[in-house]
Amino acid sequence: MSGILLQIDGRQVEAEEGMTLLEAARKEGIHIPTLCHHDKLEPYGACRICIVEVEDSGRTKLVVSCVYPVEEGLIVRTRSEKIDRIRKMILELLLAHAPDAFGLQDLAREYGADRNRFEKEASFCIHCGLCVRYCAEVKKKHAVGFVDRGIRREICFVPEVAAKECWDCKECFPLCPTEALQAAFVLVEAFTGEKT
Numbered sequence: 001m002s003g004i005l006l007q008i009d010g011r012q013v014e015a016e017e018g019m020t021l022l023e024a025a026r027k028e029g030i031h032i033p034t035l036c037h038h039d040k041l042e043p044y045g046a047c048r049i050c051i052v053e054v055e056d057s058g059r060t061k062l063v064v065s066c067v068y069p070v071e072e073g074l075i076v077r078t079r080s081e082k083i084d085r086i087r088k089m090i091l092e093l094l095l096a097h098a099p100d101a102f103g104l105q106d107l108a109r110e111y112g113a114d115r116n117r118f119e120k121e122a123s124f125c126i127h128c129g130l131c132v133r134y135c136a137e138v139k140k141k142h143a144v145g146f147v148d149r150g151i152r153r154e155i156c157f158v159p160e161v162a163a164k165e166c167w168d169c170k171e172c173f174p175l176c177p178t179e180a181l182q183a184a185f186v187l188v189e190a191f192t193g194e195k196t
Helices: 021-027 081-097 102-111 130-138 159-165 181-192
Strands: 004-008 011-015 051-056 059-064 075-077 144-147 154-157
Touching: 004 021, 011 021, 051 081, 059 081, 081 102, 130 144, 154 159, 154 181
Parallel strands: 004 075
Antiparallel strands: 004 011, 051 059, 051 075, 144 154
């Protein structure tokens, strides 16, 4: 079976059918930033920071690289003035929720994002879903989930499940790009009376 040929940042890349643009780029050592992607999890596309520009048959569009499949003959640009401007805006919006997150601050410096551009809505959660998805897809425990919708959407531990499962696990903690998951866990500790 022959590979799929495409171009990423001017380089000829051979990818396998079923790969995403992000996977094809990483295979070639081409960096695309991500916040909601994890190799053990199904692609999610929530954070949108991995957005790239794709040209196909003379038409250009913006796509989310972690969910967009490779196609023969695509021309992909991972950095451009337009992409950088969009990533900068996304980061400024995320920084309104998690202004002190180290990972966001590093990206903000790279893209020139202003952490004070938008009024703070300090929820410390950027809705990447890594903790929720890891607990469901990898651990199969469903101890953490999303509550509410839209601008009120947050993650929370399910106290009766977390009390049994989370104390010895905590594998989702290092996945959190805002380092806020530990604070949520401590809150559950307070509600349940359990100690780590």
